[in-house]
Amino acid sequence: MGKFNKVTFIGFGLINSSLAHVFKSKSLAKETCAYSRRKETRNKIKKLKIVDNVYDDIKKSVKNSDLIILGVPVGAMKKIVTIIASSLESGAIITDVGSVKKELVDSIPLVLPNHIHFIPGHPIAGTENSGPESGFSELFKGRWCILTPGQNTSKTALAKVKNMWIEAGMQIAIMDAEYHDRVLAITSHIPHLVAFSIVGTVTELEDQLKTEVIKYSAGGFRDFTRIAASDPVMWRDVFLNNSEAVLEMLGRFIEDLTALQKSIRWQDGESLEKLFTKTREIRKGIISEEQD
Amino acid sequence: MGKFNKVTFIGFGLINSSLAHVFKSKSLAKETCAYSRRKETRNKIKKLKIVDNVYDDIKKSVKNSDLIILGVPVGAMKKIVTIIASSLESGAIITDVGSVKKELVDSIPLVLPNHIHFIPGHPIAGTENSGPESGFSELFKGRWCILTPGQNTSKTALAKVKNMWIEAGMQIAIMDAEYHDRVLAITSHIPHLVAFSIVGTVTELEDQLKTEVIKYSAGGFRDFTRIAASDPVMWRDVFLNNSEAVLEMLGRFIEDLTALQKSIRWQDGESLEKLFTKTREIRKGIISEEQD
Numbered sequence: 001m002g003k004f005n006k007v008t009f010i011g012f013g014l015i016n017s018s019l020a021h022v023f024k025s026k027s028l029a030k031e032t033c034a035y036s037r038r039k040e041t042r043n044k045i046k047k048l049k050i051v052d053n054v055y056d057d058i059k060k061s062v063k064n065s066d067l068i069i070l071g072v073p074v075g076a077m078k079k080i081v082t083i084i085a086s087s088l089e090s091g092a093i094i095t096d097v098g099s100v101k102k103e104l105v106d107s108i109p110l111v112l113p114n115h116i117h118f119i120p121g122h123p124i125a126g127t128e129n130s131g132p133e134s135g136f137s138e139l140f141k142g143r144w145c146i147l148t149p150g151q152n153t154s155k156t157a158l159a160k161v162k163n164m165w166i167e168a169g170m171q172i173a174i175m176d177a178e179y180h181d182r183v184l185a186i187t188s189h190i191p192h193l194v195a196f197s198i199v200g201t202v203t204e205l206e207d208q209l210k211t212e213v214i215k216y217s218a219g220g221f222r223d224f225t226r227i228a229a230s231d232p233v234m235w236r237d238v239f240l241n242n243s244e245a246v247l248e249m250l251g252r253f254i255e256d257l258t259a260l261q262k263s264i265r266w267q268d269g270e271s272l273e274k275l276f277t278k279t280r281e282i283r284k285g286i287i288s289e290e291q292d
Numbered sequence: 293m294g295k296f297n298k299v300t301f302i303g304f305g306l307i308n309s310s311l312a313h314v315f316k317s318k319s320l321a322k323e324t325c326a327y328s329r330r331k332e333t334r335n336k337i338k339k340l341k342i343v344d345n346v347y348d349d350i351k352k353s354v355k356n357s358d359l360i361i362l363g364v365p366v367g368a369m370k371k372i373v374t375i376i377a378s379s380l381e382s383g384a385i386i387t388d389v390g391s392v393k394k395e396l397v398d399s400i401p402l403v404l405p406n407h408i409h410f411i412p413g414h415p416i417a418g419t420e421n422s423g424p425e426s427g428f429s430e431l432f433k434g435r436w437c438i439l440t441p442g443q444n445t446s447k448t449a450l451a452k453v454k455n456m457w458i459e460a461g462m463q464i465a466i467m468d469a470e471y472h473d474r475v476l477a478i479t480s481h482i483p484h485l486v487a488f489s490i491v492g493t494v495t496e497l498e499d500q501l502k503t504e505v506i507k508y509s510a511g512g513f514r515d516f517t518r519i520a521a522s523d524p525v526m527w528r529d530v531f532l533n534n535s536e537a538v539l540e541m542l543g544r545f546i547e548d549l550t551a552l553q554k555s556i557r558w559q560d561g562e563s564l565e566k567l568f569t570k571t572r573e574i575r576k577g578i579i580s581e582e583q584d
Contacts, residue, residue, distance in 0.1 A: 219391075
């Protein structure tokens with residue numbers, strides 16, 4: 001692929017810092033830059049030496065950039081694009097790594113000049129860690145990246161963003177933004193919400209019981225605590241910006257859970273066993289998908 | 293520790309087959325036996341060659357045994373003990389590996405002669421796999437085993453069961469049966485129920501969406517499918533036999549989840565962020581516990 005001239009990472013959490021590692025190890029751009037609002041984060045980025053320059057002025061950071069990657073919480077993206085819009089080079093590409101797409105597809109183009117390309121993206125990869133020091137170049141390997149371009153998107157710009165994620169080791173899927181949000185509500189947003197909720201329930205237990213729960217967490221709860229340790233602000237914005245799809249799926253889930261509650265109360269073993277047998281099948285589907 | 297004379301494994305799923313590996317590699321008994329109701333399972337056990345003898349007659353299997361380990365679903369245990377009671381040697385020890393304890397503590401002694409020792413146990417270890425071939429001796433390493441003996445339990449019998457689990461690599465905790473069930477309802481039963489439920493919700497989606505959900509499951513849902521692939525009959529019995537503690541915790545959880553639903557509907561970002569920040573703390577507690 002052709003090298004980028006100058007890439008600017010706006011925000012430097014798990015995804016952008018991991019991507020910066022990829023840019024460095026594969027020399028994907030002549031110059032790599034990062035901007036972060038917080039001085040503490042900027043100092044961390046400087047120490048890590050994964051990018052050439054670290055800026056404290058967001059407008060300067062995007063000057064002459066042909067690729068800008070937004071790695072900030074979804075709720076902050078429109079504001080940031082509004083601020084940088086007039087500093088962008090004609091033909092520059094803005095892409096993002098947010099977990100919600102419809103809200104961005106609806107709002108970002110409204111604040112962006114016509115000569116800038118916006119390619120919404122979502123690399124489905126992550127750990128429960130956040131911050132510049134949590135990044136590593138292998139994060140994306142073998143994972144899916146979903147891009148949700150509009151109908152008038154430049155094919156050249158789309159191809160460039162695609163190639164970037166392929167260089168990071170990802171498989172690419174192109175999808176409608178609204179459909180992306182529905183799929184992700186189920187695969188990611190609801191599981192996170194449930195994990196946050198159940199771990200939240202535990203924080204309210206009396207102290208001794210809470211201590212025991214932490215001690216014996218290996219039985220299932222441990223997996224939930226890992227999920228519920230994800231970045232609070234990022235997840236706040238996911239739920240605020242994908243509320244429609246999340247609320248729809250959450251409604252279905254609460255209905256099903258209430259039915260299960262009733263089965264337990266009425267000692268209806270047959271219904272329980274039937275459900276638990278059905279759910280086992282889904283796992284087989286996932287394992288065979290991974291072996292493809 | 294003193295060797296057992298003859299150990300009989302009743303049921304040969306993940307836990308008992310793993311424990312049989314430990315008995316074999318550490319020579320913890322002069323003779324090791326297994327009973328399974330199903331011919332298919334018995335044939336599998338024979339092929340694996342982890343025990344000396346495989347029985348199709350449960351009464352014969354326990355003859356002359358000084359240790360009987362029940363590794364069947366909790367709902368089947370009382371019936372099995374009733375059947376074998378008259379075939380047991382005086383002074384024999386019965387222990388179990390079930391995830392629910394109060395129900396057993398209340399029911400098993402009623403069908404057991406006085407000269408037999410019952411030591412209820414729960415090794416907190418597992419994978420989503422089941423069946424004789426899923427066992428491996430390292431399953432228990434570094435995990436907790438909770439024993440819930442009654443007040444009149446023989447100290448010698450208790451020490452023998454304790455030592456067995458220590459040989460398997462476990463740490464031992466002694467606990468009241470009812471308290472065990474409350475702790476496990478939170479650490480294990482509710483997380484499993486929630487995972488079964490959410491994966492169940494997905495099984496009811498229209499086909500195309502379901503396919504996409506499986507494809508992009510890496511975002512959180514994947515962890516749930518692993519949990520929801522656990523043994524259906526075992527888990528049916530857990531919920532039927534620990535219904536009180538499970539329903540109490542489930543009630544609290546549904547309340548909290550409904551509050552979260554409301555926060556999303558009202559776009560109350562502050563409440564969401566506050567909760568997600570609080571849940572992150574619990575993880576730190578678990579990680580520091582593991583490093584102890």
